[in-house]
Amino acid sequence: MLPFKTLIVIDESSTIAIYRQIADQLIVMIRDGVMKPGTFLPSTREMAALLDKHRNTIVAAYEELITQDWIETLPRIGIRVSLNLPVIKPRSFQESGKKLTYSSPAKFSFKQNIPGLTTSAYSLKRSSIIINDGFPDADLAPYDGMLKEYRKLLRGAKIKKLMYLKDFGGTAALKESTVHFLNNSRGLNISTDNLLITRGAQMAIYLAAAMILKPGDNVLVTDPNYLIADSVFKQMGANLIRVPVDEDGMDIEAVEIALKSFKISLLYVIPHHHHPTTVTMSQSRRTKLLELIKSYQLPVIEDDYDYDFHYGNSPVLPLASSSHDSNVIYIGSFTKLLAPSCRIGYLIGPADFIIQATNLKRMIDLRGDTLMEEALSVIINSGELDRHIKKSKKIYSERCDQTALVIKDQLADVVDFTKPQGGLALWLKFNADYPLADVIPKAQSLGLILVGGAYYQGTDQKHNGIRFGFASLKEAEMYRAVELLHSITVLSKKQ
Amino acid sequence: MLPFKTLIVIDESSTIAIYRQIADQLIVMIRDGVMKPGTFLPSTREMAALLDKHRNTIVAAYEELITQDWIETLPRIGIRVSLNLPVIKPRSFQESGKKLTYSSPAKFSFKQNIPGLTTSAYSLKRSSIIINDGFPDADLAPYDGMLKEYRKLLRGAKIKKLMYLKDFGGTAALKESTVHFLNNSRGLNISTDNLLITRGAQMAIYLAAAMILKPGDNVLVTDPNYLIADSVFKQMGANLIRVPVDEDGMDIEAVEIALKSFKISLLYVIPHHHHPTTVTMSQSRRTKLLELIKSYQLPVIEDDYDYDFHYGNSPVLPLASSSHDSNVIYIGSFTKLLAPSCRIGYLIGPADFIIQATNLKRMIDLRGDTLMEEALSVIINSGELDRHIKKSKKIYSERCDQTALVIKDQLADVVDFTKPQGGLALWLKFNADYPLADVIPKAQSLGLILVGGAYYQGTDQKHNGIRFGFASLKEAEMYRAVELLHSITVLSKKQ
Incomplete structure (x- = not known):
């Protein structure tokens, strides 16, 4: 008998069930020819004793192997490796050896020093x-409604058809619902031609930046600014020109000076609850900024990720809802309204821009989560999202x-x-x-x-x-x- | 009484329920001051007659408005617009008018002619x-198992913690399960340091290309080749150099000639069931290609999107499983194993490459779908995915x-x-x-x-x-x- 005790290594701390660990290692032995077809295995009782595990664990492991046709039971005789193995070992065309597939760092050149996260080590505990x-608080998220819709949708034939169609930047139903939602809540007046559904506001920022910026372009941002937006602009090879932000938001006089001094290809602004400082831009600055946008024909990304949660008084409408000569690309997200893992956002802009942005999006993310998009559409239309x-x-x-x-x-x-x-x-x-x-x-x-x-x-x-x-x-x-x-x-x- | 019949426009073909359409339009009238606080509304019976709809539809619309505090019922008197409206109209800081937000095309310059889809118009019917x-067939997809896991996960506190943590390219559990799955099925020998979870293979292709390519670089691809990969490489400013593909896969002699004639920055290859031609590369060509990879230190994207579905005989192991001096970036996807809407893929490479690719991924897609990632991990570990x-x-x-x-x-x-x-x-x-x-x-x-x-x-x-x-x-x-x-x-x- 093989020295199973040494051959089978069990990691008690793994997330993989122990019976699976045993089954997987037995499969490897069969595949590798360590156990040949016809070889008898120890009984479940013997194997349990060998590995010092409960017999039920071994029974579960063997059942797994039987289901997968790796082993077979001969009644009253024993359990042996199947004479006809389910798959022959995948053919290696080179000696593979046991060494790591990626034992050395990459030898080819690739982009270095992409800004990442500086985090101290932590271990997540129950009390953390x-x-x-x-x-948002995921405990409040309308998961019940979403899962109910998932089940309903999966019972129908339509969702499967939608999954097989090419993605045009969101399902037709979600695009219609989102237009309705945005026009009602934000005073926009857009059609589905102005809308692209993305994976959260982050993808919308990336797409807009990739569409507009060339290396060497200047981008106006606040100091400080949403850090990952800064990273995106730098990734496109752009220079950041920073203007102050105070209790009334981005300093628009500084913006005007910058516009007079430099060729600016893009301005990035968060008018509601600026990230990171949380300030909201005053009405007079908004009016002034709109004037500048029109007189300089300045392309703007308006990141309005937090519009729906305004407490003190009623929110001010976005820049995008006012007259801006089609210069404002408007970005927002349903993620803040649902839960961090439900990443559905949107990019709003002129129809010609949206066509190209949709083409670019498809290269990065072939399609959205059709099921989640359709379910979200239902809870928007039913009023559940508003409630x-x-x-x-x-x-x-x-x-x-x-x-x-x-x-x-x-x-x-x-x-x-x-x-x-x-x-x-x-x-x-x-x-x-x-x-x-x-x-x-x-x-x-x-x-x-x-x-x-x-x-x-x-x-x-x-x-x-x-x-x-x-x-x-x-x-x-x-x-x-x-x-x-x-x-x-x-x-x-x-x- | 207001001319509700003209004011309320109902679109029977909309996906938005009719009662919602009525409710929404009443809200707009209240918000815009067309109906002032204290104004009485027609009774549900009268309104039903006015709009030629069933009374229950009007009851549902009014109930929606009552829930949202827009209107209030005075028992035995009637229904009126609430004296204390729930939100004051969002303040517009400019005359907004009724014109379209994006009435003109964009005036700023942006990337044009990004390759998209040429599709003839079609309408989706039940019989289509x-x-x-x-x-894959979404009817076979393990949705039941996934939804069961969703519900289980949502009952615990852990999933919510995981959602709030920064994303490091997939949840820790899914990364561990994926490493296990790939090492077992493909003869890889990687650790979680070599792995980044992406939204399908498409995002992995985009990230790898963005990491490796500079404008003007040459990329070797087959003729024909997976069209969206070609688009990605062109988007990075690279030139495509095409080599033939025949019944044994990519023509490796042509690859060698190209390597002698040009500086090649990347080779893109689909060894199993090449897209679009479906051919599988012969063992002798794989061996030859690996020699070239090592002698030229040639960076390679191996797109193995279809490895798990091999029928005729056992699949050949990927290039990435053999000795390649850490030059092969390996890409695959769980999407083909689940359903088109479940977009979870992976990018495998040297650890230093993966760190930077993870940072880049975060700029494009802040985090994955934590819930789906954890559920997938469970069904990998339980053996349900293998079955x-x-x-x-x-x-x-x-x-x-x-x-x-x-x-x-x-x-x-x-x-x-x-x-x-x-x-x-x-x-x-x-x-x-x-x-x-x-x-x-x-x-x-x-x-x-x-x-x-x-x-x-x-x-x-x-x-x-x-x-x-x-x-x-x-x-x-x-x-x-x-x-x-x-x-x-x-x-x-x-x-």
Whole structure:
């Protein structure tokens, strides 16, 4: 008998079930000819003893092998490797050996130093609290409605037909529903020709930038700005020209000076709840910016990722809803209305631009998730999405108020912030005595994982701030998070 | 009373429910101040008569408005516009007017002529048969298992934590399961450091090309080649150098001549069931190609999108599994194993390459579908995916044989093809008497939508061929499709 105890290595910490680990290793032995057709295996009882596992585990492993035709049972005789194996070992055309497929680094040249994430190591525990940079609470997400629609859709024949058709940037039904949703909520007046469905706002930013920018072009952005947008523009070979952002949003006088001084190919602006600072642009600046857009025929990406969650007063309509001579590319996302994993966003622009952007999108992402797109369309049309927005807006507004109160109370000497008019995060500027490069790893060692913070830490120390996503935190988690931050800052104050 | 009959326009053909259309238009009237707070609405009975709709439809519309606090019921008096409206109209900071947001084409410059799809118009009917270019049958897809896992995962707290963490190119569990799956099925010997999870193989091709290519670089591809890969390379500014493909796959002697004549930055190869021609590369050519890869240190994208469905004999292991000095980037997809809408693929390469590719991926697609990734991991680990592959491979193999027989019988004078050793499509080369530019629109007018064909039609007339995806066709559909093609070709033979 083979030395199964040594041959079969079981990793108790693996996510792969133990019976599967056993079955898989037996398959490899059969495939590799270590166990030849006709060889008898130990009985389940014997194998259980050999491997020091429960017999039921072995029974499950053997059943798996029987289902797959690797082994066969001869009643009253035993279990043997099948005489007709289900697949012959895939033919290797070279000696494969046991060495790693990728034992050396790449020898060919490829793009280096693409900006990534600087994160301290952490292990996720049951008690870990994750502070994200402004995502909705997945517990509130309309998953029940979505899954119900999935099941309904899968019972019909239509969804399968839709899956086989080429993708034209979203299913027809979702495009119609989204147009309806945007025209009603944002005062846009668009048709489906102006719309491309994407994987979240991020893909929309990438596509718009790839469509407009050439290497050497100048892009106007705020200082600081949404970091991954900056990375995208740099990836396209563009230069970033930064203008300040204050409590009224992007400094439009600085924009005007830049327009007079440089050839600007694109302006990127987040008018509602600017990322990362959460400020909302004032009406007078919007009016002035629109004038500049028209007089300079300036292409603009308006990233309005957070429009639907505005608390203090009614939201101001997007730039895209006003007269802009078709210069504003408008970007948003359903992700913030659903859950982080439901990545459906949109890119709005002139019809000729959308045709080309759709062609480009197909090269990157052949089609969307047809099932999710159709289900989302149903919950938009039924009004479920509107009700969900209304309900969660109320909850997030309360969480915003309460988080602001608690942080003001507990961390007054540590952080400075202004309660935003909307959105899902606070922008906490840490006092220089508490460098985030120290605070973040300390927090992570205590189970407080500041994901939103990792954006700003290290890359640009002059902005010693983090996004504190309050929307996804239950009351107790928020209190605990602030308490942990408090205890860390007491200990880590720079002397 | 307002002229509701004229004010409320109902589109019976819309996917939006009629009660929603009525509710939405009433909301707009309230928002716009056409109906002021305190104004009484007609009773449901009166409104039903006015709009010529069933009273229940009006009741549903009013209930929607009541839920949203736009109107309120005064018992025994009537229904009026709420005195305290739920949201004040979003403030426009410019006269918005009623004109289209994007009334003119874009005035700024953007990338033009990005290759798209040339498709004849069609309308999807219940009886339509769609011939795709090689997708699995969604009716066989393990949706039940996936949805069951969705529900289970959503009951736990872990999935929500995973959603809030930054994405490192796939969840840790899916990366582990995929490594296990690939090492077992393909003789790879990789770790999770060599793996990036993508949205299907398409995104993996895009990322690899974007990482490796600079404008002006030369890329070696077959003639013909997977059209969207060609588009991606051109999008990166690369030149395509084409080598022939015959019944043994890519012509490796031609590759060697090209390597001697040009500086080649990348070779793109599909060794199993080449797209579009379905040929599988011979062992001797693979061996020769590996020698060239090593002697020229040639970077290669090996697109192995169809590895798991090989019928005739056992599949040959990928190039990536043999010794290649870390030069082969290996690409594949779970989409072909699940359903067209479940887009999860992978990019395999040296660890240093994968780090940068992951950073680039995040700029395009901030995170994957955490829920789908975790569910897929479970069905890989439980063995359900292997069982599904085994089951569907048997069905597809039969469909392949049968489709080949029927086409040989019915279209012998019309098309030429070789039954492939695997994969989900046949490559039908139409006789020059039957130009696909004629056949495809005629077929579409009869409800036979040749989606796979649209790739090759028009763009490159010398390849008068289409991919005929047989895997997703039930027997009756396949017979009907061939019958329709037969009747069309009888009528449309060029004189």
